[in-house]
Amino acid sequence: MELWFSECHAPDVKHSLRVNRHLYSGKSEYQQIDIFDTPEFGRVLALDGNVMLTERDEFIYDEMITHIPMSVHKNVKDILVIGAGDGGVVKELTRYDTVERIDLVEMDGQVIEACRTYLPENACKLDDSRVHIYFDNALRFIRRCTDEYDLIIVDSNDPFGPSEGYFTREFYGICYNALHEDGIMVNQQGSPFYKHDAEAMQRSHKRIVNTFPISRVYQAHIPTYAAGYWLFGFASKKYHPIEDFDEEHWKSLHLSTKYYTTKLHIGSFYLPAYLEKMLEEVEA
Amino acid sequence: MELWFSECHAPDVKHSLRVNRHLYSGKSEYQQIDIFDTPEFGRVLALDGNVMLTERDEFIYDEMITHIPMSVHKNVKDILVIGAGDGGVVKELTRYDTVERIDLVEMDGQVIEACRTYLPENACKLDDSRVHIYFDNALRFIRRCTDEYDLIIVDSNDPFGPSEGYFTREFYGICYNALHEDGIMVNQQGSPFYKHDAEAMQRSHKRIVNTFPISRVYQAHIPTYAAGYWLFGFASKKYHPIEDFDEEHWKSLHLSTKYYTTKLHIGSFYLPAYLEKMLEEVEA
Numbered sequence: 296m297e298l299w300f301s302e303c304h305a306p307d308v309k310h311s312l313r314v315n316r317h318l319y320s321g322k323s324e325y326q327q328i329d330i331f332d333t334p335e336f337g338r339v340l341a342l343d344g345n346v347m348l349t350e351r352d353e354f355i356y357d358e359m360i361t362h363i364p365m366s367v368h369k370n371v372k373d374i375l376v377i378g379a380g381d382g383g384v385v386k387e388l389t390r391y392d393t394v395e396r397i398d399l400v401e402m403d404g405q406v407i408e409a410c411r412t413y414l415p416e417n418a419c420k421l422d423d424s425r426v427h428i429y430f431d432n433a434l435r436f437i438r439r440c441t442d443e444y445d446l447i448i449v450d451s452n453d454p455f456g457p458s459e460g461y462f463t464r465e466f467y468g469i470c471y472n473a474l475h476e477d478g479i480m481v482n483q484q485g486s487p488f489y490k491h492d493a494e495a496m497q498r499s500h501k502r503i504v505n506t507f508p509i510s511r512v513y514q515a516h517i518p519t520y521a522a523g524y525w526l527f528g529f530a531s532k533k534y535h536p537i538e539d540f541d542e543e544h545w546k547s548l549h550l551s552t553k554y555y556t557t558k559l560h561i562g563s564f565y566l567p568a569y570l571e572k573m574l575e576e577v578e579a
Numbered sequence: 580m581e582l583w584f585s586e587c588h589a590p591d592v593k594h595s596l597r598v599n600r601h602l603y604s605g606k607s608e609y610q611q612i613d614i615f616d617t618p619e620f621g622r623v624l625a626l627d628g629n630v631m632l633t634e635r636d637e638f639i640y641d642e643m644i645t646h647i648p649m650s651v652h653k654n655v656k657d658i659l660v661i662g663a664g665d666g667g668v669v670k671e672l673t674r675y676d677t678v679e680r681i682d683l684v685e686m687d688g689q690v691i692e693a694c695r696t697y698l699p700e701n702a703c704k705l706d707d708s709r710v711h712i713y714f715d716n717a718l719r720f721i722r723r724c725t726d727e728y729d730l731i732i733v734d735s736n737d738p739f740g741p742s743e744g745y746f747t748r749e750f751y752g753i754c755y756n757a758l759h760e761d762g763i764m765v766n767q768q769g770s771p772f773y774k775h776d777a778e779a780m781q782r783s784h785k786r787i788v789n790t791f792p793i794s795r796v797y798q799a800h801i802p803t804y805a806a807g808y809w810l811f812g813f814a815s816k817k818y819h820p821i822e823d824f825d826e827e828h829w830k831s832l833h834l835s836t837k838y839y840t841t842k843l844h845i846g847s848f849y850l851p852a853y854l855e856k857m858l859e860e861v862e863a
Contacts, residue, residue, distance in 0.1 A: 306597075307617065307618045310593075311585075313593075334591045335590075335773070489619070523802060524802065556849070556855065561846065563846070565846030567843060568840050569838065571840065
């Protein structure tokens, strides 16, 4: 028997992974949750049929969304993580000794439960004493917060469906208010290659630019995401992602990584000409 | 009717493009040649079932394999291009006024003919008066050359099948001999993500390191190639790809590009930690 999981990265482009076994399938109040075991990518979490993470390439996403802001702001104590129920982002964050509190707001408790059971390597740090999990709507949760966090990581789904509210002007405004005066917000910013994704990325970048004084986009190669090419937004009240980056300080922490390096940190902000043009179009 | 073209990027990973029309199919002495029209990627050239280029993303490959060496060596007059029968690399090279001669060695004349007919935008500069096309085996061709070129671009297929000979120690040695004392060789170096590709990349990098005093690897995001993540090798007798790179000089040429920028030039050499480790393993 041949079992394949296929995802349309664009209406006319399909990415398929051979499947050993369909380990979990559940329908929560918010979405369809599936976990597969695959020969090439290990275990794969899909929400509503879209790959969220695989054991084989999650390190790229998780390292890039955490170490970039954590190496720019040297004294991050209080963090808010939105989405990220799989625990991969939390796992990276708990490696820093400065961190005192990680509030994780995930609306779908069923995702966390499935990941605890089937992706224990990702979820292993959800029980760290600094981690507080809130099953809540992130907009409602953050609206109550003012001047409370050093870092907010928006590790949401794509801006279609249940996570749409995390890409609005209002949402970025309440994130801004919830941050300290030197706070940073990082979000997954989609892919610029296929038209539908590119338009969503431009919309969301425009809203962030209008909210934060510093707003830059950086990139990573993530094989299982659309076009293998993924972006993150770095939005900040004070720190510039390159000018305020202290390479030596981060190296002194001796954190071993599989993707992130201090050089790649800088290179990840050097974008292709076509993408620079797209960003400039909405920055004007 | 639904018509899809599928390519296995790894034994358990498939990348598929919806096809409007199969425009050309021919079997040459060397390989199976197909050209499709697709809604997302425009026309697609496949050799032996592997995507070589698409109209939509060829600019990434062609710009990165040409502008990186052309911006480091400021006075390139004589160039040898191996493979590249589609003409995309030649098209970028003819934009430089310093260039006096481009020798294109392609063993398969049928590829050139098919591209002239079905990919005229790529092939349009094959008739430039500076371009000389040789239908020959590249090893035999270069063996006759000593101290003749400023730049050699090895735009070959993958190191399996008909192009295998372009990834050997002997081949890099005759390229070295064919270059002037400040010459540069750039080659497509595959992808480091899937095991089979990664091993081939390491083998070939080791051989280049043993042949040239300067040898560095750089990267680009190419959606239709394996894992969307592609590498190039920069091998050189004298010039370092970053230390000898004169950003202002290249900008003064006013060449417009869709992918390459002088900043991205630098960033493309800042590699992920896992890839640096793979390269160091064979550099020792």
